[in-house]
Structure formats: structure tokens, C-alpha cells
Amino acid sequence: MNNRTIGLALLACGLALATGPTPGLAQFSLEDLAIRAFDITVELTPVALKYEYTGGDIEFTSHGVLRGTTVAQLEVTATSPVTTARFDFDSDVNLTSVAAPGYQVASKRLRDTLTLTFTPALPPGGKVPLTFAYEGGPDYIYNEFVKVGPGSLYPLLISPFGDLSANLGRVVLKITNPGGYNIAGTGKLISRDGNTSTWDSEVPVPWVALAGGQKHTVRDRTVAGVQMEFYVPPGEDRNLDKLADFAGRSVDYYSKLLYPFPYSQLRTVSLLIVGGGIGYPAFLLIDHRAFRNTYSGDLNRDSHLFQLMAHEILHSYVPSQTVPKGNGFIWLSEGFAEYLSLMAVQAVMGPEAFKRELQEERNLYASVVATTTEPALGAITFTNYHGAARRSIYAKGSLVLHMLRGVLGDEVFRKGLAAYFTAYRGKAARVSDFQEVMEQASGQTLDWFFSEWILERVLPDYTIANTTSSPNADGTFRTTVTVRNRGTGSMPVEIGFRTDDGVQIEKVVIASRGEGTVTATTPKAVTHVEIDPHKWLIKKDDKNDVVPVK
Ligand SMILES: [Zn+2]
Numbered sequence: 001m002n003n004r005t006i007g008l009a010l011l012a013c014g015l016a017l018a019t020g021p022t023p024g025l026a027q028f029s030l031e032d033l034a035i036r037a038f039d040i041t042v043e044l045t046p047v048a049l050k051y052e053y054t055g056g057d058i059e060f061t062s063h064g065v066l067r068g069t070t071v072a073q074l075e076v077t078a079t080s081p082v083t084t085a086r087f088d089f090d091s092d093v094n095l096t097s098v099a100a101p102g103y104q105v106a107s108k109r110l111r112d113t114l115t116l117t118f119t120p121a122l123p124p125g126g127k128v129p130l131t132f133a134y135e136g137g138p139d140y141i142y143n144e145f146v147k148v149g150p151g152s153l154y155p156l157l158i159s160p161f162g163d164l165s166a167n168l169g170r171v172v173l174k175i176t177n178p179g180g181y182n183i184a185g186t187g188k189l190i191s192r193d194g195n196t197s198t199w200d201s202e203v204p205v206p207w208v209a210l211a212g213g214q215k216h217t218v219r220d221r222t223v224a225g226v227q228m229e230f231y232v233p234p235g236e237d238r239n240l241d242k243l244a245d246f247a248g249r250s251v252d253y254y255s256k257l258l259y260p261f262p263y264s265q266l267r268t269v270s271l272l273i274v275g276g277g278i279g280y281p282a283f284l285l286i287d288h289r290a291f292r293n294t295y296s297g298d299l300n301r302d303s304h305l306f307q308l309m310a311h312e313i314l315h316s317y318v319p320s321q322t323v324p325k326g327n328g329f330i331w332l333s334e335g336f337a338e339y340l341s342l343m344a345v346q347a348v349m350g351p352e353a354f355k356r357e358l359q360e361e362r363n364l365y366a367s368v369v370a371t372t373t374e375p376a377l378g379a380i381t382f383t384n385y386h387g388a389a390r391r392s393i394y395a396k397g398s399l400v401l402h403m404l405r406g407v408l409g410d411e412v413f414r415k416g417l418a419a420y421f422t423a424y425r426g427k428a429a430r431v432s433d434f435q436e437v438m439e440q441a442s443g444q445t446l447d448w449f450f451s452e453w454i455l456e457r458v459l460p461d462y463t464i465a466n467t468t469s470s471p472n473a474d475g476t477f478r479t480t481v482t483v484r485n486r487g488t489g490s491m492p493v494e495i496g497f498r499t500d501d502g503v504q505i506e507k508v509v510i511a512s513r514g515e516g517t518v519t520a521t522t523p524k525a526v527t528h529v530e531i532d533p534h535k536w537l538i539k540k541d542d543k544n545d546v547v548p549v550k
Pocket of ligand 1: 312315333
């Protein structure tokens, strides 16, 4: 049982998007094209849910029907003519037609990749509406629950690595469903006419989805000034008020930390099969176990449920407003959702809850490094996003941000985060953009930090090699500690000198496979020395960090 139930926004879609480059066609870069707006019209015909287990895996044997039309406003951003466009489009959905006025459009499907070829080539700066008509039986259109994501709901421009930034556009989504269903789209509900509802993303977003069901009922809650709707089946409302409270407080926290929540409404749908949660723009799909209070072990604890909501809500900022691209793009979304949700836990639930949930990240990362080698955070893309890489993006991904906060100090770190999210609101951002903003905020170069923790893969392993302590003539004590790094990575390390009166902290930089010596003068005798007493650092082993001083 995987106990990492924290939101998997990119993961769930990532599985659908994990397709390799199409052979035999010129490689297409997302820098070449952008979609400025989507107009999506879909009709859903749900069926009864049928499934069987094959070798422990669930297989859905019934499929409801989706019929759709999408008009995508395509714009050529390249400086030379473009002939091909590459889309993620679910192989369970048949493309009935695709047309662009003034062009012949040829389409080719390979698994979940749709490649369009334009004749004549699209000119630089050219704008053309692209109309797709399609019909099929994608996951999941059932009476019991409906959940259709981007790539099935409509085609998405995509880079070979899963970069979605070229879809940053305003989306209007019109949904028609049979009577008796409550199905929500992403964004603001702008009209309802019988069984047809129309949703507007309000601001440009990289993707939208829809979800709900026949038994889902709509509950309104307003917390901390946030207008929310919860789509919850009967019997799943045990934690409804609690989750609404957590959602409201998270929105309030991010609104102050970053910038005001950029949408006027927030919707949450209780669902099966979301593995914790998925966060679309102002649209959260949350594991029904969170609503039912039926997680296993102690995962129903408040701090875990809070972090689950806070993680998915952060996805309303990234990748929904700041759309990551290039090396490390998954870290820019999941690592940030994980760590900023921990910061929200700290602010709202207090230091003990924060410590508890941060320790979960350390334990998870320790289990990764103990058993296998994971790629560097900057090398993780949808093509290798499984196993150790997937666990690492949440655990190490959040711990790296925690380290950066330790290096820069709390105030500078917060100022930098706010500056980064504000500067890249409604834009694509790379790891180097984040680095640059943090360098400006702190007035120091951070190449060393990003090289070690994002581009490379280091793992310090500190031990206390030697301690000596002796009284001075004035009655104070002089204690010297030598700390050895048996692993890799060069970091400033805090050393705590503990006396009966408390802990005195000294800092020392310890090089990769190097040693550092630090001396403290204390009014009382030092009883213990401790490596990294505030637990800022990623290290191989934190069980040997405290030693007594004789
Ligand atoms: Zn996530």
C-alpha cells in the first residue's frame, strides 16, 4: 500500500501523457506553437460501472461515451513556417474530423499521440482556428462517477517530455449530460440550461477537466471568504466541514504568501481512483477516503488531510498559473505543491504538525536512497516518472525547498517565492527562472545549490569525527567538534552545542567528502553536540546526529 496519497496532479495526467516521440516525423518543439483559447463542447453518456481484476490490476470493462467538438485558437510563435503540431489525445477517442480554414490538415495517430501536418505550412505569426470533432469511450464515464481529464476531453499540444505550457489559454467548456447528474467543469459556472452547463476558466490555464456523478450532491460552503462547492455522494460527508475549513484556510494562506487566489470559485469533487488527489485550476478531485475518513493507518490525521487539500490547491497556482517547462518541470510543480502545502500546515496547524509531516518526507526519501538510485530532480520527466523518481519528486523535491529556506533564511525565502510566483503568473517558467528570482531576492549566487540539488544528485552523510571540551580560565567552556561528510554535496551545516541551559548554534561549511571543524565557547559545559539540530538538510542518515561530550 502506497502511503503517499498527497496529490498527484501531474502524475495522473502524466500517465496519459507519457508517450515517446513519434518516429518518422520531424521533432516538434513547443516553442513553435501556442493555443490562445479553447472552446470545448462535449456530450456525456454514462453507463453502469463494470470492472474485473486481472492479476491484481483493476480493468474497466464498460465504457460510457463522450462526443465532443473543440475549437483551438492556434498561433504560430516560431520565426519560420511550421508544418506539424503534436498533441496528446487519448487513443480511446476517435478523431472524426479536424479542419483549419485555408489549410489541408492530415492527421496521424500513434497510441496517445496525434500528429497534424498542415499544407501549406503555417506562416510565422499565423493564427488559425483548429476544429476537432471526436467520439469515443475514454475513462471514466460512469453513473457512479465521471472523471474526464485533458487529453481525453480535448487534444492538448505537447512536447516530447510532457511540457504543457503551449496550452496556456482561456477555456470555455460546455457540458451536456443526462438528467440527474451533477457534473462540474473547471472554472466559473457561467450558465446552466437544462442539462447543459457552461464553465469558464476566467484566466488562461494550461488544462481543464470535468468530474461528478449521478449520486453526487452539491454542497455550498464559504470559508475565509472563499466561495466553494463540494460534489459529494451521500455518506461521504463525514469530513466535509473539516475539508472545507482546510481548503478555505489554505486559500487564505496562499493568497497572503503569493498573490490573491486567481479564481472566483473553488470546486472539489469526491472521487474514487484519484490516488490522493488531482489539482486542476480551482478544481480539486479528492480521494473519497478523505471525505469518508477511511484512509488506512493514521492517514486520517488532520495534518495529513490538511496537507492533501493544501497540496491540490497550490496546483491552482502551479502548474495552473505558472506553467513549468524544460528540465525539472515536474519538480517545479510537485515539489512546490508539496513544500508550500507543508508551509501552510506550519502556519495553520503549528510547528508540531509541520515537523510531523516533514518527517514523513524524510522517511520517504530515506526509503528511496536506501533501496535504489533515483534520477536527479532536473532529469525527471514524464518518460521516467515512476518508481524512485516519483517518490523522489515529492520527498526530495520538498526537502530541497526546505534546505533552500534554511540557506536563505525564512524572510528572504518567502519574499523570493512571492516574487517568483508574481513574475511568472500566467507565464511559463524554467528552473533557471526560479533560481534567478531567488538570487535577486537574496543577493547571492545560488549556482552551487541548484547544481548539487537539481542538476546533479548528491547525498551528504555526516558523522561527528571528534569532540574535545575543556574549561577556560574564566569559567566558560571551549568545545571543538570535527564533522566529516562521508557522502557528497557541500552545504553549510549547523552544529548545536547543547548545555543544561539550551543549545548554541554554530555554522560550518562541509565539503563533499570533506571535514569541517567548529568551536564554541559556552557558559556551561556542553553535554551533547548535534549535527543539523533544526533538521534543514537532506542527509543519508539522521540517526547518528547527536553524540555525548565527555
Ligand atoms: Zn500534485
